[in-house]
Amino acid sequence: MTPDEVKHHIKTYVIVFIALAFLTVVTVAISYLDIGVKAGIALGLFVASIKASLVACYFMHLIDEKTTIYWTLIATAISFLILIFLPISTMLAQARIY
Amino acid sequence: MSEGNHKQSFWTKYIWSTDHKIIGIQYGITSLAWLLFGFVLISIMRYQLAYPGTPIPLIGSLLGPDGALPPETYNSMGAMHGTIMIFLGVVPLAFGAFGNYLVPLQIGAIDMAFPKLNAASYWIYFLGSVIMVVGFFVPGGAANSGWTSYPPLSNIATTGQTVWLWGMVMLITSSLLGSVNILVTVIQLRTDGMTWMKLPIFVWTQFITAFLLLLAFPPLEAAGILQLMDRLVGTSFFMPSGLVVSGGGPYAGGGSPLLWQHLFWFLAHPEVYVLILPAFGIVTEVIANNTRKPIKGYKSLVYAMIFLGFMSFIVWAHHMYLTGMGTTIGAFFQTTTMIISIPSVVILTALLLSLWGGSIRFNTPMLFALGFLPMFGIGGLTGLPLGLAAADIHLHDTYYVIGHFHYVVAPGTIFALFAGIYYWFPKLTGKRTNEMLGKLHFYSSFIFMNGVFMPMFIQGLAGLSRRMNDGGETYAHAAGVIHLNEFMTISAWLLGVAQLFFIVNMIISLRSKKTGESNPWNATTIDWTDTTSPPLGHGNFETVPTVYRGPYEYSVPNEKNDFSPQSQKG
Amino acid sequence: MDIPFNVKERPDTGLYNGKLGIWLFLASEVMLFGGLFSAYIFLRTGVDNWPAGTEYLDVRLATLNTLFLISSSVTMVMSWASLKLNDFKKFKFYSGTTLLFAFGFLVIKYFEYSAKFSHVPPYLPSTNNFLGIYFTMTGLHVLHVIGGIVVIGYYFGPGSKMWKADPERFTNRIEIVGLYWHFVDLVWIFLFPVLYLL
Numbered sequence: 044m045t046p047d048e049v050k051h052h053i054k055t056y057v058i059v060f061i062a063l064a065f066l067t068v069v070t071v072a073i074s075y076l077d078i079g080v081k082a083g084i085a086l087g088l089f090v091a092s093i094k095a096s097l098v099a100c101y102f103m104h105l106i107d108e109k110t111t112i113y114w115t116l117i118a119t120a121i122s123f124l125i126l127i128f129l130p131i132s133t134m135l136a137q138a139r140i141y
Numbered sequence: 142m143s144e145g146n147h148k149q150s151f152w153t154k155y156i157w158s159t160d161h162k163i164i165g166i167q168y169g170i171t172s173l174a175w176l177l178f179g180f181v182l183i184s185i186m187r188y189q190l191a192y193p194g195t196p197i198p199l200i201g202s203l204l205g206p207d208g209a210l211p212p213e214t215y216n217s218m219g220a221m222h223g224t225i226m227i228f229l230g231v232v233p234l235a236f237g238a239f240g241n242y243l244v245p246l247q248i249g250a251i252d253m254a255f256p257k258l259n260a261a262s263y264w265i266y267f268l269g270s271v272i273m274v275v276g277f278f279v280p281g282g283a284a285n286s287g288w289t290s291y292p293p294l295s296n297i298a299t300t301g302q303t304v305w306l307w308g309m310v311m312l313i314t315s316s317l318l319g320s321v322n323i324l325v326t327v328i329q330l331r332t333d334g335m336t337w338m339k340l341p342i343f344v345w346t347q348f349i350t351a352f353l354l355l356l357a358f359p360p361l362e363a364a365g366i367l368q369l370m371d372r373l374v375g376t377s378f379f380m381p382s383g384l385v386v387s388g389g390g391p392y393a394g395g396g397s398p399l400l401w402q403h404l405f406w407f408l409a410h411p412e413v414y415v416l417i418l419p420a421f422g423i424v425t426e427v428i429a430n431n432t433r434k435p436i437k438g439y440k441s442l443v444y445a446m447i448f449l450g451f452m453s454f455i456v457w458a459h460h461m462y463l464t465g466m467g468t469t470i471g472a473f474f475q476t477t478t479m480i481i482s483i484p485s486v487v488i489l490t491a492l493l494l495s496l497w498g499g500s501i502r503f504n505t506p507m508l509f510a511l512g513f514l515p516m517f518g519i520g521g522l523t524g525l526p527l528g529l530a531a532a533d534i535h536l537h538d539t540y541y542v543i544g545h546f547h548y549v550v551a552p553g554t555i556f557a558l559f560a561g562i563y564y565w566f567p568k569l570t571g572k573r574t575n576e577m578l579g580k581l582h583f584y585s586s587f588i589f590m591n592g593v594f595m596p597m598f599i600q601g602l603a604g605l606s607r608r609m610n611d612g613g614e615t616y617a618h619a620a621g622v623i624h625l626n627e628f629m630t631i632s633a634w635l636l637g638v639a640q641l642f643f644i645v646n647m648i649i650s651l652r653s654k655k656t657g658e659s660n661p662w663n664a665t666t667i668d669w670t671d672t673t674s675p676p677l678g679h680g681n682f683e684t685v686p687t688v689y690r691g692p693y694e695y696s697v698p699n700e701k702n703d704f705s706p707q708s709q710k711g
Numbered sequence: 712m713d714i715p716f717n718v719k720e721r722p723d724t725g726l727y728n729g730k731l732g733i734w735l736f737l738a739s740e741v742m743l744f745g746g747l748f749s750a751y752i753f754l755r756t757g758v759d760n761w762p763a764g765t766e767y768l769d770v771r772l773a774t775l776n777t778l779f780l781i782s783s784s785v786t787m788v789m790s791w792a793s794l795k796l797n798d799f800k801k802f803k804f805y806s807g808t809t810l811l812f813a814f815g816f817l818v819i820k821y822f823e824y825s826a827k828f829s830h831v832p833p834y835l836p837s838t839n840n841f842l843g844i845y846f847t848m849t850g851l852h853v854l855h856v857i858g859g860i861v862v863i864g865y866y867f868g869p870g871s872k873m874w875k876a877d878p879e880r881f882t883n884r885i886e887i888v889g890l891y892w893h894f895v896d897l898v899w900i901f902l903f904p905v906l907y908l909l
């Protein structure tokens with residue numbers, strides 16, 4: 044990376060930092076809204092995902108990373124989603140989830 | 142390519158070595174020793190199964206007050222037999238030993254990508270394995286809740302279970318580091334011309350295995366942490382509400398034993414493909430070499446294995462059909478389980494078709510590779526009724542399951558590993574094994590393997606449950622099949638005796654003279670064609686080869702020889 | 712005997728070995744924390760009296776901790792950018808600031824934990840599964856923060872000698888450490904709302 048490109052990146056880092064700080068305040072604010080548990084969870088996780096994407100794309104440079112890394116992360120994301128959603132789906136038929 | 146003569150102490154050269162070949166041998170020796178120990182455990186247990194209540198000869202007084210195995214001791218030996226065979230034996234041998242030694246050689250690399258990390262992986266494995274076995278010496282004995290460690294039983298079990306958990310954390314860490322190493326090595330250190338589709342199938346299997354280990358092991362580590370919290374700090378992650386434990390608690394409750402099962406099987410199902418994939422790789426190499434023909438369906442093999450790896454993540458609850466998950470999700474897992482049998486069939490078919498029209502050399506490695514095929518076939522086919530929930534209701538937790546998985550791992554994977562040892566012995570040592578002893582080893586092992594495991598299907602179909610220290614003789618439905626235990630036990634002991642052929646062969650072959658040949662099998666892969674036997678200490682290759690051809694160019698028309706090395710131009 | 716592509720990128724993948732290695736390691740860490748998040752979902756949906764985070768936890772302290780970690784992430788990437796611009800002094804400044812923010816996180820965590828243990832009645836992991844999973848997940852996260860501090864501290868201190876010997880290799884090391892550190896931040900970005908707010 045040339046020095047000019049790095050300087051441009053630094054500008055991005057500062058902008059992302061400000062966005063992250065703002066979104067942190069938003070996250071806390073959402074928790075005080077009276078929107079019900081399910082909506083609260085969905086909205087809270089949504090904002091967290093935006094923050095996580097900013098860190099991943101700009102601090103971790105994922106936005107212009109190489110294909111190999113993308114494939115690794117896609118495989119990881121799929122197995123992560125399987126791990127999160129499949130176990131609990133086996134409990135759906137339980138009238139009383141225990 | 143090799144460095145100048147710098148004096149390395151014995152410790153640096155052989156103990157703390159960062160050379161992948163030494164580390165591979167370290168993994169190999171350690172894992173073979175643990176396999177033997179695991180075999181001794183089951184040999185003792187099988188005495189009890191054949192002659193329930195009878196004192197064990199010679200060592201009985203060490204094991205129980207009246208010389209017979211107390212139930213807790215039987216259970217400890219059973220849990221540790223499974224754990225040791227899988228995590229201390231087969232995986233370190235198939236992945237740690239074979240993978241470390243051969244992957245860099247087969248792709249033209251001078252070492253693994255992270256040699257120091259490699260050494261650390263081995264020593265963490267070694268330490269973890271010792272910790273595991275120390276469990277036998279703590280009050281209450283080793284872990285005794287099955288290798289599957291289901292709570293609530295494992296939560297309230299004796300100290301040995303905590304030792305098991307710490308051992309697992311170390312073994313998992315070692316595995317993860319090893320996986321990262323193999324993945325980076327294969328992606329980054331392939332030599333010029335070694336494209337993905339020119340890789341030996343052996344390397345593909347190690348690569349996919351590494352991915353499975355990388356992504357599937359951590360949830361078990363998470364579960365291990367949760368169980369350590371339950372046992373050491375008194376949390377109730379796996380303790381349901383309302384459970385009363387004599388001498389234990391009080392527990393806050395609210396936990397779920399099923400949570401452990403999900404996290405455990407999320408690993409343990411991909412784990413069985415970790416057990417079989419390296420075996421597929423070894424068998425492919427040996428078959429190609431000893432038929433003097435290219436493998437049929439190289440691309441099919443690669444895509445089938447990748448598909449197998451992916452599918453292995455979404456079938457695990459077929460180990461949990463009886464936990465009340467409902468018919469919809471049950472149907473989902475049955476469907477994925479049926480689908481996952483397809484790539485296995487593709488792979489087995491490709492290997493069988495590869496034999497057609499070959500100039501087959503029936504040497505020891507080839508005998509083991511050929512023996513693998515029908516044995517794996519039986520293992521795979523007997524998995525099908527287990528994968529269907531309706532049949533599994535009858536067969537779950539019976540000896541049928543034990544027969545099924547042993548067929549895949551014992552005359553399956555372990556035969557493939559023997560094939561690999563006999564095949565690559567000349568490369569590691571520059572010497573040859575004794576063919577007569579090798580053949581005796583194979584034929585006797587083949588007969589006695591079937592003697593031990595085939596009757597288990599009969600017992601299982603009769604409904605005989607697993608993990609019973611008296612073999613289940615008190616049950617009425619055992620009446621017609623319990624007598625098979627003596628036959629199976631004697632087969633097991635004779636199987637043990639048969640391994641003497643192997644041990645003696647290794648000793649006399651290691652002491653024999655070097656033959657001076659670097660490629661006695663006339664193989665095509667660059668581990669054989671471009672290295673000495675054994676390969677150079679530093680850097681493996683006099684000159685790092687460039688690759689021009691695929692891995693199995695045997696009997697190419699109009700060529701002088703019946704094999705064309707990957708590094709040969711033209 | 713040098714392993715190829717340790718410092719210079721391999722042309723077809725565009726990666727140097729360490730970068731691929733750390734991303735693969737992070738993939739396994741995603742699955743480790745994923746296992747714990749899956750456990751959280753399983754445990755929470757299994758009971759109908761799951762307490763609100765605010766019943767036991769202090770949102771203000773955790774918000775401050777979140778800002779500490781986000782700031783440390785910025786200073787971490789700035790320390791790498793400084794090396795790319797050949798400014799070793801700036802690297803030291805940003806690296807040191809990263810360590811300060813990380814220590815700040817640990818200090819607040821210490822106050823949080825000790826407040827729970829000294830509460831009457833004490834709030835322990837064994838009290839209920841909410842506290843159990845809270846202590847386990849934040850505890851594992853803290854261990855990762857400590858690990859990060861050790862490595863960042865090493866390269867801030869004795870390890871920075873490598874800058875003189877092999878600046879490109881050193882810069883790569885800092886990039887790799889940074890990726891690990893950003894991941895630690897990422898985990899907290901999810902832990903914070905899940906445990907404290909939802």
